Amino acid sequence: MEKLINEFSAGLFFWQLILFVLLLLLLRKFAWKPILNAVNEREEGIKNALAAAEDAKKEMQNVTADSEKLLREARAERETMLKEAREIKDKMIADAKAQAQAEGDKIVAAAQQSIEGEKKAAIADIKNQVAELSVEIAEKVLRNELDNKNKQLKLVDDLVSNIKLK
Template sequence: MDKLVNDFSFGLFIWQIILFLLLLFLLRKFAWRPILNAVNQREEGIKNALAAAEEAKKEMQNVTADSEKLLKEARTEREAMLKEAREIKERMIAESKEQAKEEGDKMIKQAQAAIESEKKAAVADIKNQVAELSVEIAEKVLKEQLSNKDKQLKLVESMLGDVKLN
């Protein structure tokens, strides 16, 4: 350090300062501006990329919210459709039961009417048969009465034994 202080030259120092300032001026004009421009462009690019990423994130959130909204609406619509289908099914079952009951009642009434008709026909047939038998018995009794009273009683008893009432 002593040597530097002893060998110090003021003119050389001025020239070195001038050259240093010239070097700084040249570096500033030709190197720092392009370097700073490149750094600024890079910084701007990063800001734009971050802004684009933020915008994409917001857009993704909007799309997610929209898709969730659509999914919720679809679920609501599906539930409404299922409810409507259940109501239609229940209504159809109730109508079918009512119709089956009406047809069953109708068939029962028809069967009862047929049974009543058959019953009336059977009673009428029995009355006719009884009337015919009564007439035949009366006829035979009258014929036998004219001939013999003992025979008439035996004949009536045998005819009554032959007739079976239901």
């Protein structure tokens, strides 16, 4: 310890303090501040760039998600459209069928009606003809019958007997 104190050089101590403080001030001004600032700036830049990249990535993901959503929506819309179209088609076919059925029914009914009319007319005609023919036949029969006097009398008798007086 005594040797240490003995060896202690005040001059060296003095110079060390002066030189070190001077060096500290010079380095601070000309080296450390610019270096640390530059490094900080660089790190800040890297951080910002990374953040920007991250943002871009998120944006990208959003865009992808959006497009996917759009695609999904479009697909769903197509599905519904197809479904609707199919329904419309089915409905149209069903409608057409029903309409055709109704129309057919109507035609058949009209046909039946006209047939009925024709039939009635024909029957009426036949009846008339039958009546005429019957009158003619009766005329002819009567002529034949009423050729002799007896017969005529007889008929008158019959007819008179049939008449009931009230």
